Amino acid sequence: MTTERARISLSVAPAYTGSELLAVMSARLLKDGQTVFAGVGIPLLAAILAQKTHAPGLTILFEGGVIGPFVEAGKLPPSTNEQRCSRRANMLVSITEVLLLLQRGYVDVGFMGGAQIDRFGNLNSSFIGDAENPKIRLPGTGGGNDIASLADMIVAMKHEKRRFVEKVDFITSPGFLDGGDTRAQAGLPAGGMFRVVTDLGILGFEAESRAMTVLALHPGVSAADIKANTGFELPVPDDVEVTPAPTPNELAILRELDPEQLYTA
Amino acid sequence: MSIPSYLDLRQKTRARDRSLRDKVMSLEEAAALVADGDSLAIGGCTASRTPMAMIWALIRAGKRDLEVSRSIVSTEGDLLYASGVSRHIITSWFSQGIVWGVSKVMRAYTESKRARFEEWSHMAMGLRYRAGAMGVPFMPMRSMLGSGVLDRTEGAKTMECPFTGETLLLVPALNPEVAIIHVQRCDAYGNAQIDGLTFMDIDMAMAANKVILTTERIVSNEQIRRHPDQTKIGFFTVDAVVEVPFGCAPHECYGLYEPFYTHMDLYAQMTARDADTGAKAYLDRFYHEPKNWADYLSRIGMAELLDAQRRGSGIYDD
Structure with missing residues (x-):
């Protein structure tokens, strides 16, 4: 029903939800021919959207042990471990084997959502508050730690001050740790944060310091908006790019994929 | 955390009857193979191929203090906490599923320190079972650092x-005392075929000191021998075989039924208001009151069962 309304409004101006914006902007970062290890939610949607637009040769891996599926529109899986993930896959393997592909170096991009991130791209999905006495016990790493430890990462998440913090309460999935070369020193010589896609813009990381920086703003978003929604000093270059708005085609594909708005509400 | 002595591990294996013999029994008889305090590994992942009927039987048998491990834990983890069967779960991710949000029951038990959720990365869980399966004390890896x-x-x-x-x-290494694994079909000896995703189940079966298989159907040994390449878990690791149709309900069993989504929504609603009373009400209605497994399925409802089966069998359709 919501979908109907959205479709009608399309003929006037392309209206979209924050989640749809996230899915479109992160899909555009994926390149044809790449191998992407995708988590559930926006990453899964964005990877399928990329596959159906500019990257038909994208190979998607799911944590459940799935290599190269074509997930069916309207039948999105509730996690990356149910049979819907395996639709028309090239190969099914065990969870351990698919995760070991990350370690062996077969994965170009790791792609997941995030609950809390800091200026060095460390992600927390384990505890809000002190780990010993947490305010909220979150579900934990799953494969997130493995993906973030072993691949170049794209993270898609809502841009809110409480989510973009100076230091995460707990490092579930490592970014650049304390910045500089601390990640490599900890025993993680490969991978690291590549992009963070939010509903306000696209962020990257400075080559030396490894601190987060703004690469582009979405249409209608100002430098002041993104700073006001970030809990740490976030540099915005004067000549920062503006991303092209989601196209009607991209939105139509997304809405066909997720008619029940499981992940795009 | 201590790693079992290698010679003890071998001795336990040597002491098992590993012959080709009929191991078919009831859920209740299989539950009797699990002792209070045992380490218990659960096959499947999230809402997929969860050996729910065996978990149901362990809860009904009033087991206590099992140290539970699984690749990813969903609603069954809530129920193991709420029933008192386990106060310690070792896994990489614990909640009903991302579409239902963070589990209220998991939160209530862990935040009040009534139970422990020991978190490892997903690959670490897999390599811990693999080390157990290989008979070595550890595996090296490059994440979690x-x-x-x-x-x-x-x-x-x-x-x-x-x-x-x-x-x-x-x-x-993880060498669980008991592993419980659900499969689509196996013979009376425990030669199991698994369709679709195998998760960590094959390593888990090799690592455990005892394996209880529940199965949608028991088939003949002749049928197994026609396709030995399809045998994923071998009879020599298996100690019990229980035939339980819809043995993962309300979770899915690949190619046969998808998760029972309406029932999963009901569970989320029942536990959202108040985790403790909600989980207790759910346990009473679906775990303690049913006369048997068929009665449990009846309480979930025929309409839901048919819907899950229709969606599940569609995976092989064009």
Whole structure:
């Protein structure tokens, strides 16, 4: 029903939800021919959207042990471990084997959502508050730690001050740790944060310091908006790019994929 | 956290009757093979191929203090906490599923410290079972380093690689006392065929000191021998076989039924208002009151069962 309304409004101006914006902007970062290890939610949607637009040769891996599926529109899986993930896959393997592909170096991009991130791209999905006495016990790493430890990462998440913090309460999935070369020193010589896609813009990381920086703003978003929604000093270059708005085609594909708005509400 | 002595591990295996023999029994008889305090590994992942009927039987039998491990834990983890069967779950991710949000029951039990959720990375869980399956005390790996997850685990160690000088993480073997695994079909001896995703089940079966298989159907040994390449878990690791149709309900069993989504929504609603009373009401209605497994399925409802089966069998359709 919501979908109907959205479709009608399309003929006037392309209206979209924050989640749809996230899915479109992160899909555009994926390149044809790449191998992407995708988590559930926006990453899964964005990877399928990329596959159906500019990257038909994208190979998607799911944590459940799935290599190269074509997930069916309207039948999105509730996690990356149910049979819907395996639709028309090239190969099914065990969870351990698919995760070991990350370690062996077969994965170009790791792609997941995030609950809390800091200026060095460390992600927390384990505890809000002190780990010993947490305010909220979150579900934990799953494969997130493995993906973030072993691949170049794209993270898609809502841009809110409480989510973009100076230091995460707990490092579930490592970014650049304390910045500089601390990640490599900890025993993680490969991978690291590549992009963070939010509903306000696209962020990257400075080559030396490894601190987060703004690469582009979405249409209608100002430098002041993104700073006001970030809990740490976030540099915005004067000549920062503006991303092209989601196209009607991209939105139509997304809405066909997720008619029940499981992940795009 | 201690790693079992290698010779003890071998001795336990040698002491088992590993012959080709009929191991078919009831859920209640199989539950009697699990002792209070045992370490218990659960097959499947999230809402997929969860051996729910065996978990149901363990809860009904009033087991206590099982140290539970699984790759990813969903609603069954809530129910193991709420029933008192386990106060310690070792896994990589614990909640009903991302579309239902963070589990209220998991939160209530862990935040009040009534129960422990020991978090390892998903690959660490897999390599811990693999080390157990290989009969070695640990496996080296390259994730978890530098993270808070590593700081809070017991038993993982870093080492300087003797070949390259790199920093590696060593994760300790998991050799569960009992593994419970659900499969689409097996014979009376425990030769099991698994369709679709195998998760960590094959390593888990090899690592455990005892394996209880529940199965949608028991088939003949002749049928198994026609396709030995399809046998994923061998009879020599298996100690019990229980035939339980819809044995994963309300979770899915690949190719046969998808998750029972309406029932999963009901569970989320029942536990959202108040985790403790909601979980208790759910346990009473679906775990303690049913006369048998068929009665449990009846309480979930025929309409839901048919819907889950229709969606599940569609995976092979064009």
